Amino acid sequence: MKEGKNILEITVTLNPDHAEPLYLQLYSFFKKEMVEGRLTPETKLPSKRKLSIHLGISQTTVETAYQQLIAEGYVRSEPRKGLFVTELEMDMLPFETAHTENCESPQKVPKANPIKVDFGHGNIALNEFPFTTWRKLTVQSLYEDECHLLLSGERQGDFPLRVEIAKYLYQSRGVRCEPDQILIGAGTQYMVTFLTMLIGRERVYAMENPGFHRSREAFKDQGVKLLGINLDQDGIKMEDLWNSEATVAYVTPSHQFPLGMVMPISRRMELLKWATETGSYIIEDDYDGEFRHTGRPIPSLQGLDHQGRVIYLGTFSKSLIPSLRISYMVLPTPLLSRYQNRFSIYKQTVSRLHQQTLYLFMKEGHWSRHLQKMRTTYRRKQSTLLSLITEKFGKHVTVIGVDSGLHILLEVHNTMTESELLIHAEKVGVRVYPTSVYYDSNSQPLKPKVLIGYGGVTEREIHIGINLLKTAWELF
Numbered sequence: 001m002k003e004g005k006n007i008l009e010i011t012v013t014l015n016p017d018h019a020e021p022l023y024l025q026l027y028s029f030f031k032k033e034m035v036e037g038r039l040t041p042e043t044k045l046p047s048k049r050k051l052s053i054h055l056g057i058s059q060t061t062v063e064t065a066y067q068q069l070i071a072e073g074y075v076r077s078e079p080r081k082g083l084f085v086t087e088l089e090m091d092m093l094p095f096e097t098a099h100t101e102n103c104e105s106p107q108k109v110p111k112a113n114p115i116k117v118d119f120g121h122g123n124i125a126l127n128e129f130p131f132t133t134w135r136k137l138t139v140q141s142l143y144e145d146e147c148h149l150l151l152s153g154e155r156q157g158d159f160p161l162r163v164e165i166a167k168y169l170y171q172s173r174g175v176r177c178e179p180d181q182i183l184i185g186a187g188t189q190y191m192v193t194f195l196t197m198l199i200g201r202e203r204v205y206a207m208e209n210p211g212f213h214r215s216r217e218a219f220k221d222q223g224v225k226l227l228g229i230n231l232d233q234d235g236i237k238m239e240d241l242w243n244s245e246a247t248v249a250y251v252t253p254s255h256q257f258p259l260g261m262v263m264p265i266s267r268r269m270e271l272l273k274w275a276t277e278t279g280s281y282i283i284e285d286d287y288d289g290e291f292r293h294t295g296r297p298i299p300s301l302q303g304l305d306h307q308g309r310v311i312y313l314g315t316f317s318k319s320l321i322p323s324l325r326i327s328y329m330v331l332p333t334p335l336l337s338r339y340q341n342r343f344s345i346y347k348q349t350v351s352r353l354h355q356q357t358l359y360l361f362m363k364e365g366h367w368s369r370h371l372q373k374m375r376t377t378y379r380r381k382q383s384t385l386l387s388l389i390t391e392k393f394g395k396h397v398t399v400i401g402v403d404s405g406l407h408i409l410l411e412v413h414n415t416m417t418e419s420e421l422l423i424h425a426e427k428v429g430v431r432v433y434p435t436s437v438y439y440d441s442n443s444q445p446l447k448p449k450v451l452i453g454y455g456g457v458t459e460r461e462i463h464i465g466i467n468l469l470k471t472a473w474e475l476f
Contacts, residue, residue, distance in 0.1 A: 012055060020460065021127055022057055023064035030065065032114045034074050034085055045075060045083040060131055068126050068456070070323050072118070077323075116429035117465035121258075121407040122322065123456020125377055129321060133366050134357065141356040149352045155344055157184025157328070158355045164362040165314075165328055173289060174303030175312055177330045183339070186325045186349040188285065188315055189218045192250075194346070195311060195329065196222040198339055199248055199281055206246035208236050210438035210445070212257045212287070215250060228440035231256065235263040238270045247280040253301055254289035258409060258438050258451055260401015262292070268301050275309035281335075285313045288405035290371060291378055308332035316358070318406060318455070319371055326350050326358060378406055381454045381462065388466040406455035409435060411447055412473055418448040424472040425450075430465050 014025050033039040045051075048066065052059045066083060069075045075083045141149060156162065162179035169175035185191050192215050196205075201224050207216060209228030219226045229240050229249070236251055251271070253263035263271075275282050284301045302312040312330040320326075331339060361367050382402070389399060389410070400409040410432075412421055418434050425432050433451040436444055454462060 014055060014057065020458070023061045023068070023127065024458070026055075026057075026061065026065040027068045030069055031072075031074055035114060039085050041085050041087045043085045044081075045085070047082065063131065064126050064129070067129075067321065067323065068123070072120065072123065114429060115426075115431050116468070117457060117461045118431040119407075119433070119452040119454065119465060120431065120456060121433065121451055121453030123453060124318060124322065124406070125374065125381075125455060126321070128370075128374060128377055130366065130370055134361065137360040137364075137366075138353065138357045140360065141353055149356055151352075153348055153352045153355070155346065155348055156180075156182065157348055157350065158352060158359065161355045161359040161362075162328075164359055164367075168362065168367070169300075169312075169314070169330070173286065173314075174299035175330060176303055177312075181330050181332075181336055182328055183331065184326060184328045184348065184350055184355065186327070187317070188313060188327050189214055190349060191313055191327050191329050192218040192283075193222060194343075195283060196224060198331075198335055198343060199311075203248050204244070204246045205248045205250065206236075206241060206244055207250040208252065208256060209440050209443060210258055210435065211250070212252065212285070213437050215285070216440070219250070228442065230443075231259065231261075233261065234267040235261060236267075236271070238267070238274065241271075241274060247278060248283065249275070249280065250283040250285065251301075252285045252287045254286050254292070254298070255404040256401075257287050257405075258401070258407070258435055260403065260405060260407075260409065262298065262403050265298055265304075268298070268304060272301065272305055272307075272309065275305075276307045280309065282310045283313060284310050288318055289314070290319045291375060291406060292404045302330060305332075308334055311335065319374065320358075324354055324358070326354060378455060381457070381459060382408075384459045385452070385454050385462050385466070388462060392466050392470045400449070407451055407453040409449045410452055411449045414473060416448065416473065418445075418450065421448060421450050421473065425469055428468040428472040430468045430472065432469070 012026070012029055014022050016022060018025065030039065030045075045066070046054070048059045048062045052062050055062075066075070070077055070083070073086060076086050077083055159179060161184065162182040165182055166177055166179045169177065185194060196219060201222055204225045204227065205219055206227045206229045207219070209230050211228070216226065227244050227246055229236050229244065229246075231237060235253060235256055236249065241249060249271070251263070253268060255262060271282060274280065282301060286300060289300070300312060302310040310332065313327065314329075315327040316324055317327070385408070386399065386402065389397060396413050398411040398413070400411060402408055416424065418436055422432060422434060433453070435449045435451055439445060457465065
């Protein structure tokens with residue numbers, strides 16, 4: 001482990017008069033130092049207090065920059081020890097390599113090109129996070145009369161928080177459940193792993209192709225037989241699902257990942273019919289369900305289910321902060337009984353302090369106000385992005401998946417492969433992401449597409465990024 005005190009000797013130039021916020025300037029500085037190798041893995045970063053004093057800026061500014069670095073995986077936080085620079089894993093490359101026979105190996109990108117704009121789909125608008133309110137509620141949760149929070153707590157998650165989640169889900173997504181049906185856990189991948197044990201590894205699982213690769217790997221790591229079911233314009237193809245041997249289907253109906261379509265009510269009813277008639281379960285991952293940009297939200301599958309065939313998954317990672325690691329699932333009655341009989345020995349995986357803070361945040365109305373604010377913010381960013389794409393690219397691209405969520409797909413009409421699109425973007429300092437990693441090993445996208453997330457970039461960065469991409473891809 002390397003000491004971080006020498007970092008304070010590195011020259012950091014922040015311009016308070018610049019259009020870019022100070023936290024973004026600081027974040028960009030650290031990221032560049034890491035990418036270019038001057039901050040090596042296991043180097044400890046200065047504390048917020050020390051760095052804020054050294055630079056003459058607020059601790060909030062430092063904290064926001066650090067949180068963005070944590071969210072993107074450049075640094076990791078170790079309780080009571082501090083922040084440490086991580087190895088640049090696959091997620092930190094300009095693309096994620098799919099280890100399949102059909103996926104071509106991209107060329108290595110020169111290291112000397114600092115990233116000016118990162119269109120990562122996992123990033124959010126951290127500058128909009130209500131730090132003051134969250135800090136106040138966290139301190140309130142640590143009062144002496146709340147010392148019970150130092151104990152393990154309920155296995156399914158603290159009951160008051162489950163009550164608030166149940167109310168929110170009914171009001172916003174039409175999910176009908178009691179707090180006792182809710183299980184809280186540390187992230188969607190953990191929930192998928194736990195569900196596989198709960199439903200049974202002997203079943204055959206199906207998921208959308210393309211689909212969320214992290215869930216796919218979680219299923220595979222559990223050793224289940226996993227089938228990729230192709231999509232049409234409405235989502236998962238029912239004919240293929242009926243003809244398969246699957247008895248569990250993992251779907252993202254509110255915002256299919258990564259193609260972005262919203263499953264219409266007719267397809268939802270077909271899916272429920274399949275589950276009822278075959279005795280199957282549907283895992284409904286309500287990915288980005290809070291952020292619908294056009295039309296009225298369609299009720300959740302769980303809210304339409306009267307036979308207890310749907311397990312509903314949700315998370316606060318996109319709507320609040322990724323590092324909170326609070327996800328939840330709503331179990332139908334048969335699976336709830338199985339959980340209570342066989343799996344209640346597993347302890348809760350989420351900090352009770354975070355649970356209590358989130359409970360107060362929701363109970364006092366901050367959550368609904370924050371969510372509405374973020375919807376407005378992301379709708380504005382998407383509008384800026386789409387306008388610039390139309391202006392700069394015109395007929396040279398096709399935009400896919402604009403109705404919901406925090407990313408779009410861009411199909412580029414030139415002769416470049418997916419790898420070449422990523423490499424040329426990287427050369428001009430823009431990071432976009434592949435879609436090939438979301439397909440199973442037996443298929444690949446017919447035409448090269450790249451994924452562009454806009455949640456974590458400013459409108460100024462969107463302007464810079466699109467202009468640079470136009471040059472990189474020679475779309476004139």
